[in-house]
Amino acid sequence: MNSTLPSSVPAAGEKNSTLEKKKIMLVDDDPAIRKILLRLLTEEGYSVLPAANGLEAIEFASLTRFNLVLLDLNMPLKNGWETFEQLTTNDPLLPVIVITARPNQFFPAFAWGVGALLEKPLDFTRLFQTINSLLAEPMEVRLARVEGRPWNADTVHGRPRNWNSD
Numbered sequence: 210m211n212s213t214l215p216s217s218v219p220a221a222g223e224k225n226s227t228l229e230k231k232k233i234m235l236v237d238d239d240p241a242i243r244k245i246l247l248r249l250l251t252e253e254g255y256s257v258l259p260a261a262n263g264l265e266a267i268e269f270a271s272l273t274r275f276n277l278v279l280l281d282l283n284m285p286l287k288n289g290w291e292t293f294e295q296l297t298t299n300d301p302l303l304p305v306i307v308i309t310a311r312p313n314q315f316f317p318a319f320a321w322g323v324g325a326l327l328e329k330p331l332d333f334t335r336l337f338q339t340i341n342s343l344l345a346e347p348m349e350v351r352l353a354r355v356e357g358r359p360w361n362a363d364t365v366h367g368r369p370r371n372w373n374s375d
Contacts, residue, residue: 230254230255230256231254231255231256231276231277231344232255232256232257232258232273232274232275232276232277233250233255233256233257233258233275233276233277233278233279233340234257234258234259234260234266234269234270234275234277234278234279235247235250235257235258235259235260235278235279236259236260236262236263236265236266236278236279236280236281236284236289236292237259237261237279237280237281237284237308238261238262238281238283238284238285239281240261242281243259243261246259246279246331247259249333253337255340258273258275262284262285262286262287263284263286263287263288263289263291263292263295264286264287266278266280266292266296267287267292267295267296270296270299270300271299274300275303276304276344277303277304277305277306277324277340277343277344278296278303278304278305278306279305279306279308280292280293280296280305280306280307280308281307281308281309282307282308282309282311282314283309283310283311289307289309290317290321293305293307293321293323294321297321297322297355301355302348302351302352302355304324304343304344304346304351305323305324306323306324306325306326306327306336306339306340306343307323307325307326307327308327308328308329308331308336309326309327309328309329310328310329314326314328320357322354322355322356322357324339324343324346324351324354325339325342325343327339
């Protein structure tokens with residue numbers, strides 16, 4: 210495991226151009242998926258740090274602050290839910306998009322306060338819409354989601370209005 214960040218991702222507080230790029234950590238054990246998503250996200254103007262497993266992701270998160278995490282559930286060493294728990298314990302308001310081929314993960318993801326759940330194979334248009342939505346999410350909506358409280362919105366990340374209210 211690498212104990213330093215790759216040079217493509219600046220340390221916390223560092224600028225990587227005149228305009229600050231949003232930093233996304235991409236956590237997936239499949240090298241082909243990492244390669245495709247790294248290319249697509251970079252082309253969209255994001256600064257992306259790929260991590261091959263949960264332990265690497267936790268190490269990278271201890272070294273820099275990310276604006277968003279794309280997190281696969283099925284990984285060696287530390288699975289996605291364990292990784293999610295540790296990442297959000299350290300940064301409770303960190304937006305996380307869970308990407309998975311596992312069936313029946315919507316309700317656990319919703320209960321944990323995940324920003325969004327996308328199933329593989331990924332719909333890239335929906336992925337970018339979800340990323341943009343989470344990055345623009347008002348802090349009060351993010352806080353309500355993380356705390357499991359209802360929020361007011363017509364639709365937030367594919368959930369119907371008042372999804373978790375009476």
